[in-house]
Amino acid sequence: MSAFLAVIPSWVLGALVMIVPALVVLAIYRWLTHWLIRLAGRRSSFLQRLLQRGQGPASAFVVIFALGAALPAARFSFPVFAAIGHALLVAFILTIGWTAAIAIDIAITIYLRRFRTDVEANLLARKHVTQMRIMQRVATTLLVIITVASALMTFESVRQYGVSLFASAGAAGIILGLAARPVLSNLFAGIQIAMTQPIRVEDQVVIEGETGWIETITSTYVVMRLWDLRRMIVPLSYFIEKSFQNWTYDNAAQIGTVFLHVGYSVPVDRLRQKLDQILRESELWDGKVGKLQVTDMTETALQLRALVSARSPGQTWDLRCEVREKLIAFLDREYPHVLPGQRSETVAPPQAQAAACAPDGDKAGPVTAPERRIAQTARH
DSSP, X not given: OHHHHHHSOHHHHHHHHHHHHHHHHHHHHXXXXXXHHXXXXXXXXXXXHHHHHTHHHHHHHHHHHHHHHHHHHHXXXXXXXXXXXXXXXXXXXXXXXXXXXXXXXXXXXXXXXXXXXXXXXXXXXXXXXXXXXXXXXXXXXXXXXXXXHHHHTTSHHHHHHHHHHHHTHHHHHHHHHHXXXXXXXXXXXXXXXXXXXXXXXXXXXXXXXXXXXXXXXXSSEEEEEXXXXXXXXXXXXXXXXXXXXXXXXXXXXXXXXXXXXEOTTOOHHHHHHHHHHHHHHOSSEEEEEEEEEEEEEOSSOEEEEEEEEESSHHHHHHHHHHHHHHHHHHHHHHOGGGSOOOOOOOOOOHHHHHHHHSOTTOOSSOOOHXXXXXXXHHHO
16 A cells, blocks of 8 residues: 555655545535425425525535645645645635625615515615615625625735835826726716615616516626617716606605697587596506696697596506596497598589578589489588
């Protein structure tokens, strides 16, 4: 056995001394965590998901500690020993950052469990969801920067560069500030949006003539879901520097308009009663606004405006369509003559007009059958 070990290079033996114990410890740990996850799944699916989220960083810590404990027994040369120790230190710092990011996400998930956005009165829930998600992304971005900087500072050359950069911080700060101005502006805009909240998740907004819903707010941009399922990407700084419409800023309820162009003989009171009946029978109406008024007039028609209200912009749109369809159907059924359309008049020939106007027995001449019918029609 000793002869066989003498043939194997020393670095291979050292690697085996480190890797084999680490794999054994990792296998035991994964078996224990798998058992704990199954046990937690019987009690709470949420607790099971939390244990699954933390399984990756915990496994990395187990491997790092196992390798570090076995490193002295590997008997590497000093340069190799120092290099492996430094690599384990960098891995440990990165794992700490990974663990902190997952811990932030778990804490925010637990905090947001008390709020539901799938209900009608979800203004407070959307406020907290928006604030927590933006703060999470900002904190994660800062955490990544700090973690990477801490890992790089373990290298001697980077430390020397950092000291020299700190010595010339004036010029370097100006250069970096100009280069990172878009990133920093979006980062500070995200913090400002999280605090003041001009927009929230699932707010309905109008930007550059496009109507949609705020789907995702990241640390640098906002994803807006348009009505036809397209996605519009808007920088965060846009919502601080420019104006836009937010239809659900304080309350999701909205008033919609329905315009009708009808003839002068339309019975407005009867149409107003029909509007009240339509609104009472509709499940979309919130019972607040329901009004019909004559708002304009032309030489040939009246303009009627119906105001209706609903609990959300989407329901307001559907209610407008419903009211418009039912009012048109009512007018077409009860008063078709008031609906806009082309009308034609038949003018009798001159001879027929003269025959119609002449007294009986005083005919201008023989009258044909078509002329007689025209004259009778004119009299009536």
